[in-house]
Amino acid sequence: MGCFERLITKIGNWGTVLGAIFMSAIALIITATVIGRAVRVALPGTFDLVETLVVVGIAFALVFGQLQDRHLRAEIAIERLRGRVKSGIESFLSIFNLFYWAVLLYAGAAMLSDKWGKGESTEILKVPVVPFRGVWVFALILMCLLLLFKLFHHLRRLIKGEVEK
Amino acid sequence: MTPIEIGIIGFLVLFALLILGMPIGFGMGLVGFVGMLTLFPFSAAMIKMATVPFQIMSSYTLAVLPLFLLMANIILVAGFGEDLFKVAAKWLGHRRGGLAMATIIAASGFAACTGSSLATAATMTLVALPEMKKRGYEQKFATGSVCAGGTIGSLLPPSAMFIMYGVLTENSIGTLFVAAIVPAILTAISYLLTIYLQCLWNPQLGPPMEKTPLGERIAALKDCWEIILLALFIFGGIVFGWFTATEAGAVGAVGSVVLALSRKRLTFAKFKEAFANTMRTTGLIYGIIMGAFVFNYFCAKSTIPSALGEWAAGLPVPPWVIMSIVVAIYVFLGAIMDEPSIQVLTTPIFYPLIVTHLGYDPIWFGIMQVRLLEIGLIAPPVGMVCFVVAGMDKTITLQNVYRSILPFLYMELIALRLFMFIPAISLWLPSLMK
Numbered sequence: 065m066g067c068f069e070r071l072i073t074k075i076g077n078w079g080t081v082l083g084a085i086f087m088s089a090i091a092l093i094i095t096a097t098v099i100g101r102a103v104r105v106a107l108p109g110t111f112d113l114v115e116t117l118v119v120v121g122i123a124f125a126l127v128f129g130q131l132q133d134r135h136l137r138a139e140i141a142i143e144r145l146r147g148r149v150k151s152g153i154e155s156f157l158s159i160f161n162l163f164y165w166a167v168l169l170y171a172g173a174a175m176l177s178d179k180w181g182k183g184e185s186t187e188i189l190k191v192p193v194v195p196f197r198g199v200w201v202f203a204l205i206l207m208c209l210l211l212l213f214k215l216f217h218h219l220r221r222l223i224k225g226e227v228e229k
Numbered sequence: 230m231t232p233i234e235i236g237i238i239g240f241l242v243l244f245a246l247l248i249l250g251m252p253i254g255f256g257m258g259l260v261g262f263v264g265m266l267t268l269f270p271f272s273a274a275m276i277k278m279a280t281v282p283f284q285i286m287s288s289y290t291l292a293v294l295p296l297f298l299l300m301a302n303i304i305l306v307a308g309f310g311e312d313l314f315k316v317a318a319k320w321l322g323h324r325r326g327g328l329a330m331a332t333i334i335a336a337s338g339f340a341a342c343t344g345s346s347l348a349t350a351a352t353m354t355l356v357a358l359p360e361m362k363k364r365g366y367e368q369k370f371a372t373g374s375v376c377a378g379g380t381i382g383s384l385l386p387p388s389a390m391f392i393m394y395g396v397l398t399e400n401s402i403g404t405l406f407v408a409a410i411v412p413a414i415l416t417a418i419s420y421l422l423t424i425y426l427q428c429l430w431n432p433q434l435g436p437p438m439e440k441t442p443l444g445e446r447i448a449a450l451k452d453c454w455e456i457i458l459l460a461l462f463i464f465g466g467i468v469f470g471w472f473t474a475t476e477a478g479a480v481g482a483v484g485s486v487v488l489a490l491s492r493k494r495l496t497f498a499k500f501k502e503a504f505a506n507t508m509r510t511t512g513l514i515y516g517i518i519m520g521a522f523v524f525n526y527f528c529a530k531s532t533i534p535s536a537l538g539e540w541a542a543g544l545p546v547p548p549w550v551i552m553s554i555v556v557a558i559y560v561f562l563g564a565i566m567d568e569p570s571i572q573v574l575t576t577p578i579f580y581p582l583i584v585t586h587l588g589y590d591p592i593w594f595g596i597m598q599v600r601l602l603e604i605g606l607i608a609p610p611v612g613m614v615c616f617v618v619a620g621m622d623k624t625i626t627l628q629n630v631y632r633s634i635l636p637f638l639y640m641e642l643i644a645l646r647l648f649m650f651i652p653a654i655s656l657w658l659p660s661l662m663k
Contacts, residue, residue, distance in 0.1 A: 094479030129512025142250035
């Protein structure tokens with residue numbers, strides 16, 4: 065499993081790089097629009113481009129947050145606990161976290177399959193939206209796998225009684 | 230079970246999960262989903278779970294957040310905070326408590342570019358605190374000014390708290406930014422006054438430095454004029470309607486990269502660091518927003534906010550009494566919970582109550598809410614700014630950091646009353662926009 069986990073982590077990190085590139089593109093497109101407006105040159109379709117490109121950035125930002133275990137949580141109670149009690153609560157919460165993201169994955173995948181044949185696209189530039197829905201579903205799969213790995217780690221600690229490093 | 234009972238159970242379960250340590254956004258999303266399942270058919274709940282996150286991710290308005298975060302992180306890694314403090318120290322250092330005042334001024338300038346209290350506090354701890362200690366400033370006094378300076382970040386555009394409020398309540402983020410400018414300036418002035426009064430009472434707290442010649446002081450401005458210009462350009466752009474908040478974020482991000490490159494402050498490693506920080510924080514905040522939207526939908530359908538609003542509006546007391554109770558609740562919550570959690574949890578309940586039922590202005594309430602959350606940033610025992618400062622400066626205990634902030638906290642409470650009873654402080658500048 066270690067090998068598979070490393071692979072998923074690597075994919076997540078590369079996805080984050082891709083997301084950062086898309087974010088930069090958004091900043092440049094909007095700035096070009098502002099400059100264009102100042103010199104009275106209209107750049108149509110900025111909204112379309114931003115609303116689609118940003119999906120890639122945000123989807124992988126969520127994955128990166130999970131990779132770095134930085135999703136904000138109150139740690140006052142959990143940080144005071146030790147050993148099996150802590151691992152037990154962490155495992156219990158990991159199941160809930162996984163369930164939440166699995167629901168999002170199921171709903172996102174169902175929406176993707178629904179929109180697949182309908183040719184959903186943006187209003188002005190007619191950019192197809194389906195590939196971006198696909199990226200979101202892919203990010204959700206990564207997210208679920210990362211949470212699954214985390215659950216396994218907590219369960220192992222719970223069973224073996226290991227102390228978190 | 231009635232929808233209200235389901236809503237109350239939802240809130241209790243959510244609190245339990247958050248206290249146990251579940252990520253805020255995930256917890257809200259999960260409780261919201263399960264709550265929806267009890268109120269609607271499975272298919273309706275699933276459609277909501279499919280549409281809400283994608284709508285949030287693909288929102289043009291919400292793209293303001295990563296763009297301003299990118300700008301903030303570029304400015305942070307390029308070390309512009311240090312320049313601002315050095316310049317402010319040259320102008321104010323010769324006065325009693327001058328370096329502490331310089332910290333407030335530099336923190337305000339830095340916060341105007343980053344909009345982050347924690348980043349401002351961290352930068353000022355690194356830059357200003359050692360300098361004040363070297364010049365013989367009393368430790369608690371110096372630490373207090375760093376913590377207080379840090380809080381201004383939440384109040385000045387591009388504050389993430391205002392973006393969050395704007396998104397949750399569907400109010401204009403640009404208007405919120407503009408409305409926050411006067412309160413932020415007044416807050417900075419109140420902090421300067423606190424430092425002045427403290428030094429008047431005990432001159433040993435902040436001994437004066439030797440005076441820098443005027444020519445040298447003017448020459449020092451060349452070290453930071455571009456960053457001040459960038460901040461003014463962004464504010465000006467929003468105020469005068471040259472661009473929207475999202476466009477301001479993009480211009481700010483591109484501008485900060487150009488600025489950092491022109492000053493040879495941006496290596497590839499720093500660029501990578503800035504992007505990594507941006508992606509991390511973006512993921513964190515979007516995770517919360519997605520969960521908050523699902524939960525808010527459930528909360529609205531449980532009819533708790535409207536029932537509470539109708540009950541409060543029917544009470545035989547003036548609206549300001551209810552508003553005062555809300556303020557007290559925020560201060561209490563600020564002492565036990567972190568600010569993002571308080572904001573996403575309370576907005577769906579208090580916004581309809583204060584704005585819809587009691588008739589207060591939504592922009593004014595936004596300013597009040599962020600000010601209250603800002604107080605929470607320095608209020609014990611969960612003052613996040615105090616945690617940052619105590620964590621970075623190992624020579625002072627967290628307890629002493631909390632003591633150091635008390636004079637500023639008293640001043641905050643006085644200023645808060647002013648903002649509460651004189652709404653024009655917040656609403657005057659946005660009225661010029663119309």
